[in-house]
Amino acid sequence: MSGTTQTQSDLQTLALVAAEKPRGLRKLSGPSGDPGPKTSTEKTDPRRRIGRIALYAALTIFAIGLLTPFAWMVLSSLKSANEVFAVPIRWLPEAWVWQNYVDIWAKSDILTWIRNTLFLAVVVTFLQVLTGSFAAYGFARMRFRGRDALFLLYIGTIAVPWQSYMIPQFILLSNFKVSNTLWAIILLQAFGAFGVFLMKQFYETIPEELSEAARLDGLSEYAIWRKIMLPLSIPALASLTLLTFVNTWNDYLGPLIYLRNPDLWTIQLGLKSFVSNLYDTNYALLFAGLTISVIPIAIIFLLGQKYFVEGLATSGLKG
Amino acid sequence: MKRKFAAAAGFAVAVSLSLAACSGGGDASTEPSGPVTLSVSGWALDTTPEFQDLADAFTAQNPDITVEVKGYDATEYNTLLTADLAAGSGPDIITQKEVKFVPTFVEGGQLLDVSDVQLPDGISGASSYQVDGKSYAVPYRNDSWVLFYNKNLFEQAGVDQPDGTWTWKDYNDAADKLNAGLAGAGSAAKAAYLHRWQSTVQGFANAQSGGDILAGDYSYMQPFYERALSMQSSGDQVDYNTSAANKLTYQGEFGKQNAAMMPMGTWFVATLIAQQASGDADDFEWGIAPIPQNSASTTGLDKTPVTFGDPTGFGINANIDQSKVAAAKKFLAFAAGEEGAQVLAKIGITPALLSDSVVETYFAVDGAPTDDLSKFAYSTHEVLPENPTSNKAAAIQGILNDMHSAIMSGSVSPADGLKEAQARVASEVGVG
Amino acid sequence: MAITAADAPTRVVTPKPAPPRRRSRLKMRNTLIGWSFILPNFLGFGLLTLVPIVVLFYMSFTNWNIFGTANWVGLANFQRLMGDGSFRVSVLNTLYYSALHIPLTIAVSLGLALLLNNKIRGVAFFRTAAFFPYITSIVAIAVVWNLLFSPEFGPINEFLRFIGIANPPGWLTSPDWAMIAVVIVGTWRDMGYYMILFLAGLQTVPRELHEAARVDGAGIWQRFVNVTLPCLRPTMFFVTVMLTINSFKIFDLILVMTEGGPGQSTLVLSQFIYRKGFMENQFGYASAAAVALFFMCIVVTVLQFLWNKKRSI
Known part of the structure; x- marks a missing residue:
């Protein structure tokens, strides 16, 4: 048990992706860019080597296929407004229009938008991860009447398209006087069923014997959640954090409906409003803004993906 | 089994329905005395200056009446406006961006009957706002x-x-x-x-x-x-x-x-x-x-x-404070009239009223075509609603x-x- | 709130025969603890999501047009749905999309997760690249994929002609192929998202089991089938359910790729709901269609739920 009880990371740091690596876990390899220790046979066997090269070639082609639309977007952000869409499609701008970036920075409130979005994304992610993983324990490990029905209800709500109940929800929140405040978005996004479902599924992979042993040691259910389940579900917490963060960051319709005051706008809403006019949108300008807005997500992702490390969750078994 | 929507929402949220949705139009007060502030909905305000220009020109004539433009997203205008009206936080003057939504607003009781607002002769597009012989908005802009x-x-x-x-x-x-x-x-x-x-x-x-x-x-x-x-x-x-x-x-x-x-x-x-x-x-x-x-x-x-084209018009929110109705109607008459048309033509917008002087103002804009055919095409046509x-x-x-x-x-x-x-x-x- | 050490071990998993009164007290206690875990989330969820959805259900029995009165019309909306040709088309299209998209996305994203779970140089970069389609502007995605799918000049059809297919499909311009093209783009866009979930799931597969199987002489495929897949079952259940629901709800991609066209060949259910609600202001009718979508998802989810339960016993 000692192996896991040492890993009590503070929940708060867990909620943020940039959390420290949990201490005390064995077998945790370095940053994942590091290929890790190689055996000597790996280096010398020529067949393996060719296999590796083929793998990298395939991966690189694959990555190009994945990044092409993004590349087109970045290149288009350097074009003039009427040049973006053309037949045949053009990749390189006629003249490089850096002005789009200057305009976005100088003429729009992009810093305010980024600040609002960052605030929302962090708070929503924190609440979603906290309440979601907490509730998930109730669904995964406690047995009581109506549990499965309640859980099905949770999943069921995911199945209802938001647009169809958006108006009743808007009336409700307007009556609570929270529309046109950042609270509206926090309330809207933080208590979704997604996090509960994800964490519950993950908890079910953690051997029951661990909790049993902990109960024998005198831990309460709450302590088991905090000291055993949370540290052991870091990969799941990481993916929940990443996905919640990205979804909040990129949400457009929610902020559109609720945030009417330009001081409260998020990056997606601000960008679209800034570049849209009556009958059309200046896509070159929009793409410049979107390029800027992707950067924070990419950084968060690069930081977060290293928590998908093999052996993390199971190492507790032998502890 | 008839129920108001508010009541339907109420059964679910019995908690705190302050019924903001029905708050307007409470006390029918007296004459329009003292300063009045009207809110009017608009979209993409940076690139669509027509709302602010109309508001400014109107206030210059009527110092007692301030017109505030409430900006909405251009492409999602109808969705946002619908949400606001449903929640009881709509503007006093509702700009009708698309004619096809007018019947819904009228049937839902969101628009005031404005049949008594005087429209100038020769204005086009007024029929688009008539339901059962009553007018629910006035056209101010009519592209063709x-x-x-x-x-x-x-x-x-x-x-x-x-x-x-x-x-x-x-x-x-x-x-x-x-x-x-x-x-x-x-x-x-x-x-x-x-x-x-x-x-x-x-x-x-x-x-x-x-x-x-x-x-x-x-x-x-x-x-x-x-x-x-x-x-x-x-x-x-x-x-x-x-x-x-x-x-x-x-x-x-x-x-x-x-x-x-x-x-x-x-x-x-x-x-x-x-x-x-x-x-x-x-x-x-x-x-x-x-x-x-x-x-x-x-x-x-x-x-x-x-040819064809749909007008853009101004209607009045049915839940507007009674003390503001007279001022709002004044604004509607102004926007649809010759003065409003001049304000619009100056910034290259096609008014619903195309008098000769309005057309002249329109083509005086720097960069506009100057040939006679363009003027003819612009000013002479029968515009049927789309x-x-x-x-x-x-x-x-x-x-x-x-x-x-x-x-x-x-x-x-x-x-x-x-x-x-x-x-x-x-x-x-x-x-x- | 904390329970005492003495009580805890006698919990459900190892039920010791206890006197009936004690057992019911225990049950009560378990219920309370269970609810105390769920409550913080449920408060927000119940009030902000559940309540509006209950209102939506009520509205599906009315002729609500957002303003004014919502008159009770009983099952009229549902009867109308049954006879509505567009609704039928949109349901069939949605099922068609889901039937292709779900298995394809599971296969690709699981494969990707297995590949990128290895220790290879630059894995961080490749993982990030796989996630990029999900965060790239959907307009950019539509434009570039439209170029690739272009019937006459697109690289895809040029390749098909090169390998000897004389009449390659018209993709997005053809009613027969447009949905398949959308499925391909949908899979391409979503695989990074589900890869993340699979990556997290793969971390739960005990390495010891793999090693034991290897010692027993199991090949890669056998280890995948006998070790990885069973351990992944909770994740697989999660991914399948989410993927099903999200496929049933597909909206934005269709809107930007085809707008439901050509004709009605890619009209899907959420688009139908959106049109009836926000374009035609028939919110009562749109609510009924949303309820129908809800029940479609629920039926599939319950089936998956039961199947999953059966397998895990």
């Missing part, structure tokens, strides 16, 4: 469809420019000549560009062959579709699929001189002037001509060509839009597409 053409490209191809006598057949012939001429002159430009909207075919069919989409018979559209398809099969214009795949914009196609002619609404005049000034559009000579006609009987400078004011219009237009993409993409023949749409309108909307 004309033919934009690039004079430089016509010269380059050696083809005669439009002269106001064109039927659609003349248009097709000119396009063929242009195509050959432009290719001969080594230009990659196409003769014409037809945007993907259903209006670019159906709007003209409805207006020029007396069609009524509410009647449920659409066979009159067939020749219009056949002409449009023949132009894309002969290569006179970029075909629908290519346009859709590349998300072509009409501003780019005409502004970057990829097409010599383009049917489009008069709102594009202001955009084109602005884009030529900013460099987003190339620098070239252009003009507007009357849109080609279906029948030769309405062509020529001594006749009135038939959307009938009916609660069935939106559903029918949806079906006709599906048909439009099916026919233009070549996945169904015009005859079959029309037949299919007719059947759908009959079964889904119960018309025809």
